[in-house]
Amino acid sequence: MGADSRRAVNWSTWHHRMHQRILRDPELLPRGSRLMLAVSGGQDSMAMLGLLMELQRLHGWSLEIWHGDHGWHQDSSRFAKELQSWCLTTGLPWHCDQARPNAITTEAAARQWRYEQLARHAHEQNCDVVTAHTASDRAETQLLQLARGTDLSGLGSLRSIRLLREDDKQEAKLRRPLLGFTRSETAQICTELNLPVWNDPSNQDMRYARNRIRHRIMPILEQLYPGCSLRMANLGERISQIHDTQTELSRLALHHLSKAKGLDRTAWKQLEVTTRELLLHQWMQENGAPAMKAEQLNKLGHNLIHAHPQTSLQLAEGWIIQIERETFALLRKKN
16 A cells, blocks of 8 residues: 555544553553554554554553664665655654664564664663554464473463563563454554555565464464464463463562572472472572573472582583582582
8 A cells, every 4th residue: 555545533443442452451551651663564563553643642642653674675665765754744753773784584683683773762762662463473473482392481472561671670661552453453454544554575475484374374273263363362461470470479489498598408398399390490590590491490309309418510601509408509600
């Protein structure tokens, strides 16, 4: 669709649905927030832009637009210019970053580049970042994670709200208000609100695993079980909540086990195997030790019970667990 198309400003059932979602969860897009919308020009991000522009007056947001030009196809620069031209008619501030030619060749590299640029702008503008991930994206991610091998954290990925940089608690937040919408619905939104769409041809490239999931597997699942994308996305949200609860309880348990020189070894012996694995994972993560696979955690938990006092268990990257008669402690050797 051409860049001369203009958005509709009439209140629609889509606006009402988004408005109600925000009222049910005020933390999703807090009133009065400064928000930078990541807009690719595709149907999902344009639907998000169309909805939030109209809802802005009700929620008092300060909105800005960011676009990242990966340079993946020959029309990417033209798309960026046309999108900019259209977005400038909205009156919202516009930001655009262009990757170096041939610098991005994989999905992972593209994702990393986008979030690096967004984090920089969020810091400069003192705002949060909003992306247009949908229930369909979340369902695809679940299938990919299951196939690769994952845990609760992986199955609950694409959270509605998370830190933009997980290692910085003071960092801006990443917000995903469209997780209650499917990709077919964002297409309807763009059509009904007369929003232009710039379709990235790389989204049809079957060399990428996500595209094969999106175009070959998900249509079959939707045909067999209509509405499955939204149900899978809702399950992902519940799993993320379970993971958060599990993490909080693990911290409380570790606090209860803590003694002056480490964790209480006697109390440790009374725990179930799976509980020991969970607490070990949390304990090592909080102390900055390298992650371990489930079977490694299982073996380590067993060794902590049966190892003799005054011995140490060697971990990766110079980390050790020093075992005493009543306690064990996580330490890192000095170079």
